[in-house]
Amino acid sequence: MEGLKALIFDVDGTLAETEELHRQAFNRTFQDFGLDWHWSVDTYRDLLKTAGGKERLRVWRDRVGARVSDATITELHKEKTGHYGRLMSEAGVRLRPGIADLMDFARKNGLKRAIATTTNRPNVDALCLAAFGRPAQDLFDTIAAGDEVPAKKPAPDVYLLALERLEVAAGEAIAFEDSRIGVLSAKAAGLRVIAAPSLYTTSDRLDEADLTAPALSLELVREASAFFSGAFSG
Numbered sequence: 001m002e003g004l005k006a007l008i009f010d011v012d013g014t015l016a017e018t019e020e021l022h023r024q025a026f027n028r029t030f031q032d033f034g035l036d037w038h039w040s041v042d043t044y045r046d047l048l049k050t051a052g053g054k055e056r057l058r059v060w061r062d063r064v065g066a067r068v069s070d071a072t073i074t075e076l077h078k079e080k081t082g083h084y085g086r087l088m089s090e091a092g093v094r095l096r097p098g099i100a101d102l103m104d105f106a107r108k109n110g111l112k113r114a115i116a117t118t119t120n121r122p123n124v125d126a127l128c129l130a131a132f133g134r135p136a137q138d139l140f141d142t143i144a145a146g147d148e149v150p151a152k153k154p155a156p157d158v159y160l161l162a163l164e165r166l167e168v169a170a171g172e173a174i175a176f177e178d179s180r181i182g183v184l185s186a187k188a189a190g191l192r193v194i195a196a197p198s199l200y201t202t203s204d205r206l207d208e209a210d211l212t213a214p215a216l217s218l219e220l221v222r223e224a225s226a227f228f229s230g231a232f233s234g
């Protein structure tokens with residue numbers, strides 16, 4: 001593993017299958033606000049092509065031609081974040097296979113751990129408490145989240161921010177993703193990417209990833225590190 005210095009994780013769909021909780025939180029919010037909106041599983045899968053909750057709400061508003069202001073979108077999103085946190089603490093969520101092993105492996109081998117996500121920080125905190133039983137800042141060296149960068153995935157910004165904070169070059173890290181926009185974002189930042197599709201991204205094209213597998217595992221990362229050894233020889 002010489003040359004490898006960091007593992008960078010996407011959150012939703014990668015650390016855990018969180019998208020269903022997000023969808024339910026959005027639908028609860030629409031009810032609260034008296035909106036006749038409802039996102040089915042298929043609708044939400046399609047909306048996930050847009051990164052970021054507020055951005056997704058705007059796409060939907062424009063699609064259905066609703067007279068909902070950007071200020072209201074901001075309020076909806078805030079309410080949704082509250083619902084998501086409550087749903088997360090009530091229902092809980094489990095880490096996807098391989099994640100706990102990867103985190104353990106990183107810790108034992110002195111690799112830095114980071115998050116690069118387009119979700120917001122409260123959502124990251126809620127997930128880490130529910131799934132790891134620990135706060136996010138105890139688990140990751142840096143968390144590059146949602147509104148910290150101007151352009152969301154598939155733009156490379158959030159990955160570039162994570163790399164900058166880690167003080168690690170793109171060639172010294174591996175990114176873990178579950179979606180097409182995530183893979184494109186990490187590749188645009190110059191990273192090697194291992195992708196494992198999640199429930200909501202099974203029909204995403206992930207062929208730009210360096211390696212794809214049905215699920216993440218330590219074995220996969222060992223294989224990848226051999227595969228990438230050229231990149232990590234420096």
Ligand SMILES: [Mg+2]
Nearest residue numbers: 010012013178
């Ligand atoms: Mg994802």
